[in-house]
Amino acid sequence: MIPSSLIPAINTLAVAPIWLETLLVTTFAIHLLLMNIALGGTVLVACHSLSGGSKISRDLSGKLPTILALVINAGVPPLLFVKAIYAQFNYTSSVLMAVYWLVAVVALLVGYYGLYWHYYRYESMKDGGRKGLIFMVLCILLYVGFMLSNNMTLMLRPDHWLAYFDNPNGLVLNLNDTALMPRYLHFMVSALAIGGLFVAILGKRKSDQDYVATGFKWFVWATVVNIGVGLWFLMVLPREIMLIFMGKDMLATSLLGIGLVGTVALIYAGMKQKVVLSSVLTVIMVYVMVVMRHLLRDAYLAPYFKVEDIPVTGQYSPFYLFLISLVIGIISIIYMLKLMCKSGRS
Template identity: 45%
Template sequence: MIPASLIPMAEPIPVPWAWFDVLLILTFTAHILFMNALLGSAAIGLVRTVRGNDGLMHDVGQKLPPLLALTINMGVAPLLFLQVNYGHFDYVSSVLMGGWWLGVIAALLFSYYGFYAYKFKYDAMSPGRRNTLFVLSLAGLLYVGFMLTNNTTLMLLPAAWTQYFENNGAAFLNWGDPTLFPRFLHFMLGSIALGGLFVALLGQWRKIDEYVDSGMAWLTRATLVNLAVGMWFLIALPRDIMLGFMGGNLPATLTLVTSLLASAMLLAAGFQKQPKRAATWAVLTVFFMSCTRHWVRTFFLAPWFRIEDTPVTHQYSSLYLFLGFLVVGLALTGYMLKLYFKSRQGRA
């Protein structure tokens, strides 16, 4: 079986591909920021509860339902932009995963309602029952993250798609990819780091110094460990791709170096216990890491596909409509947030 024969033909796109790649990176950055705050703060709260202090898990638990809703909504846009430019790879990998991929929907629904029950029925449940519900809801999110990592790596490896025929048409996961686990751990440790930052910002907002100190400690320690995992991820890449980030491709190398410099500034703000400044560098770090991730995808798909070769129909009306709704939507969202914070000040 020739792997190239399994790749569907790329469909024409309405406007040049760069529009969708830029929007993909920007929306993915927003999605990751919310996801990190959600998953990381939940994990930190659980660890604190195991250590005998469930105050943080209670406070964080009140924020998890809206955070999960925002994470899901922010994840729709990058998924759609990914499917516009790279759908003929993403759709195939999703189908090959079969039930494993469909299980993502069930896991998200379970975690969503689990966190809602934790928030609104906290006093009605026994400590053991609500802690069990919290753990299971967090486990659902970890399942989603691992399946997303599987799908992301499998779409980049058409040569691995032939396993479908070797397994008699059974769904499979991308266990043979050496980048699978370092990539997954890289995202999870990033979640712990930014979850710590979320806890610190929550502490600063509520004037709880303990939350600030604890959150900044989680941020710095997880980031330091993640730098080592990031090196593992880099070494696990195929040699030609790894060398592309080590001077073989200047834009990719500069992107990686810039993300490391932003991480260094994030660490400095963390050690100085300045949550707001750390938040600025966290956004920049995630953005440049998202750009680096995009380079990884480009390098992996280079033997099979060049985005520049995708046919373009030059039908800009849909783009103008999208940008118009985006501007109006952001303006309305900003206005609603302004009213929300104004009402909070009035009640205070």
């Protein structure tokens, strides 16, 4: 069977794709930064709990529930934009792995509640129970991340959809894709770095050098490790796709060069414990990587689909309403966070 025959009919868009692509990249970068803080912070709390806990572990545990709530909310817009632009691919991959995908939603809710329980019962729980709970939450977050990576890679490989005919029960995973594991690990190791940076930022706010030193230790070492993981990810890409980052496409190649230089700059800033510089560079690098990820997705789908070929109806009024709602939502969230900080829970 020809894989392209399995792809559903193309949808129409209300507005030009460039608007949705821009919002997809912008909102996903925000989601990714928050996700990295949540996952990286959970890893740090879990690791510090092994030595009997610390003030860093106690402090972080109080911030993780709020951060995870922001992660979940910030993840909705980019997911909707993916489904709007790449509907016939993402909906199909979600159905193929439906059981794992639905379990991930339930697991995320359990993990969210677990973080609250860990914080509010931190003092009253026994040491073993506290460790067990935070490691359970960590396993849940790692599972959810793995399922997201499966979904986002399976949608790019219609040739792997043929597995449905041997496994029609919503239990298809993209495990035979050589790019899956390095892609997943690239995101996970990034979370360790940004989680460490978050601790360093807390340390700067508190004027606590122990926080700063601990945070930057995680930040630097995770960034160094991620260079190797990133190169592994690049090398296992299909040859034609890999070449777009190695001279075949000027934008993709330039972004890879910026990424390599920026990574060296991140390591330098981390070793010098420069909190502001590290934070600015991290935000820039996340956006660079997100644009590269977007180009990679389009390269994978090029044999089957091009975004510019999607019919556009030109109905811009719902789009304007969305933008207004988005601005109001962002302002409301910032206001609520300010109120929370003033209440002393920051």
